[in-house]
Structures are given as structure tokens and as C-alpha cells.
Amino acid sequence: MVPNDAKREPTFAGAAVEFVDVGFMAGDRSLLSGLNFAIQSGEALVLLGRSGSGKTTTMKLINRLLTPTSGSVRVQGKITTEWDVIQLRRQIGYVIQETGLFPHFTIERNVGLVPSLQNWQPKRIKARVHELLDLVGLEPAQFADRYPNQLSGGQRQRVGVARALAADPPILLMDEPFGALDPITRLELQQEFRRLQQELGKTVVFVTHDIQEAFVLASRIGLMQDGRLVVLETPEEFLRSSEPEAQTFLKTLRTLDSVRSKE
Ligand SMILES: Nc1ncnc2c1ncn2[C@@H]1O[C@H](COP(=O)(O)OP(=O)(O)OP(=O)(O)O)[C@@H](O)[C@H]1O
Numbered sequence: 001m002v003p004n005d006a007k008r009e010p011t012f013a014g015a016a017v018e019f020v021d022v023g024f025m026a027g028d029r030s031l032l033s034g035l036n037f038a039i040q041s042g043e044a045l046v047l048l049g050r051s052g053s054g055k056t057t058t059m060k061l062i063n064r065l066l067t068p069t070s071g072s073v074r075v076q077g078k079i080t081t082e083w084d085v086i087q088l089r090r091q092i093g094y095v096i097q098e099t100g101l102f103p104h105f106t107i108e109r110n111v112g113l114v115p116s117l118q119n120w121q122p123k124r125i126k127a128r129v130h131e132l133l134d135l136v137g138l139e140p141a142q143f144a145d146r147y148p149n150q151l152s153g154g155q156r157q158r159v160g161v162a163r164a165l166a167a168d169p170p171i172l173l174m175d176e177p178f179g180a181l182d183p184i185t186r187l188e189l190q191q192e193f194r195r196l197q198q199e200l201g202k203t204v205v206f207v208t209h210d211i212q213e214a215f216v217l218a219s220r221i222g223l224m225q226d227g228r229l230v231v232l233e234t235p236e237e238f239l240r241s242s243e244p245e246a247q248t249f250l251k252t253l254r255t256l257d258s259v260r261s262k263e
Pocket of ligand 1: 049050051053056057
């Protein structure tokens with residue numbers, strides 16, 4: 001049998017990530033189908049969609065927490081199943097809502113975890129950790145020796161971002177990382193993260209169900225519905241989209257505006 005990915009050549013040369021005819025089934029249930037898109041290097045793609053639309057499942061196909069049941073996902077031109085999984089994940093930082101910090105490790109040790117697994121010299125790890133804490137706005141002298149439970153939720157998320165950046169992976173996956181934060185801290189982190197992403201030139205895939213967050217962060221918005229990608233456009237184009245699900249999301253922005261104008 002001809003493997004599915006051999007039937008079709010990738011359409012976008014040089015993409016950081018590419019989905020070619022991707023489908024994903026769990027048992028006999030189709031969770032994703034017909035995914036064809038590329039994420040260019042340095043792009044911030046926000047996957048937007050209702051709860052259960054398939055955003056997280058799509059993201060997990062990139063770092064091979066899942067593998068497609070049809071089609072293929074390529075990272076830097078190579079099909080995920082052809083990568084050595086450790087090498088693949090070295091290319092990809094991963095930030096999730098619950099940060100996954102180790103509670104019994106200091107912030108310094110948490111952030112330096114991946115470099116230490118890669119056998120960096122302790123001096124180099126320390127310098128890198130301090131550089132990263134500075135980068136995400138946490139004073140190293142104040143925070144390096146603390147434990148995760150001695151930080152606020154927003155500070156922990158900053159540590160989560162620092163940790164994902166530690167070994168300088170070209171790609172970052174972020175699954176609702178700011179979801180549990182208060183709205184002010186959340187906006188602050190979104191804006192800072194957008195600046196950071198542009199400065200560092202990372203390729204970012206960011207999952208959210210919050211359209212406002214999508215507009216702050218995205219160079220393109222990918223709207224998912226029932227396991228399909230129904231829109232893939234810049235925020236400016238998205239605002240003019242006539243696609244029904246895009247309209248539904250845009251209405252929530254307008255509702256917010258009209259509530260504000262009545263205040
Ligand atoms: N391993 C699995 N087996 C069966 N169904 C699953 C599995 N993983 C996810 N699903 C289902 O697939 C659908 C998509 O889930 P997914 O987590 O990708 O959605 P999502 O858009 O990220 O949602 P949310 O915003 O709520 O996190 C959901 O209906 C979910 O219940």
C-alpha cells in the first residue's frame with residue numbers, strides 16, 4: 001500500500017509545520033478531518049474555536065503526543081513519525097495552562113530542566129536561566145530560588161514560558177497558557193508575549209477560545225469547527241469574513257462593544 005503522504009507532495013516549501021490531508025480518529029469517531037495548512041517560520045498562528053472543536057488535538061499532532069490516522073504532519077520538512085521523538089521535541093517548546101512546573105524544584109531548576117537534560121555545563125545553565133527570567137520580566141535575584149507555590153499564577157505562567165524557551169527551540173506550542181489568569185494580568189502577558197515572539201522570531205502555535213486573545217497575538221487566525229479548519233486568515237481578513245462560525249465569534253466581540261457603549 002502506498003503511504004498516504006506519498007500521494008501528495010507538500011504544497012508549501014520551507015514551512016515550519018505543515019499538515020497534509022490530516023485526519024485523526026479516536027476509535028470510530030472522527031476528531032479531525034481534511035486538515036491542509038502550513039505554518040511559516042516566524043508566524044504566530046492562533047487556533048481559535050469552541051470547546052471541543054479539535055484545537056488541542058491538532059496541536060498534539062505537531063509534537064507527536066498524537067499521530068495522524070490519515071495524512072501527515074511535517075515539522076521542518078520531515079514527517080513527525082520519521083523524526084526521532086526526542087529530537088523532534090527539542091525543536092518544540094510546549095506551554096500549557098497548568099504550566100506543569102515541578103513543585104519540589106526551584107524556579108531556577110524548573111527553567112533549567114531541558115538544558116540540564118541536554119548536559120549543558122552548570123555555569124551555562126545558570127546564565128541561561130537568569131537571561132530567561134529577565135526576558136519574561138522576573139528579577140532572577142528575587143525569583144530563582146523560590147518554589148512554584150511561592151509565585152502568583154501570572155508569575156508561574158511567565159516561568160512556564162521561560163522554561164519552554166530554555167533550549168531555544170524554533171517552535172513554541174501554547175495551549176491556553178493564560179486561560180486561568182485575571183483579565184488584566186492576562187492582557188499584560190498577551191501583549192508582552194506578542195512582543196517577545198516578534199523579537200525572538202519564534203514560530204508559535206497558540207490555542208484559545210477567546211477571540212480577543214486571538215486578535216492580540218495572531219499573525220493569522222485558524223478557526224476550527226467540528227474538527228475542521230474553516231477559516232485561515234489574517235486578523236484584518238478575519239474581521240471581514242462571511243463564514244458563519246467566524247461571524248458567530250465576531251458577534252461576541254460586538255456584543256462586548258455594545259455592553260461597553262451602554263455603560
Ligand atoms: N483520546 C480521545 N478519545 C476520544 N475523544 C477525544 C480524545 N481526545 C479528545 N477527544 C474529543 O475530541 C474533541 C476535540 O477535543 P480537543 O481537546 O481537541 O478540543 P479543543 O478544541 O481543544 O477543546 P477545549 O477548548 O475545550 O480544550 C472533543 O469532543 C473531545 O471530547
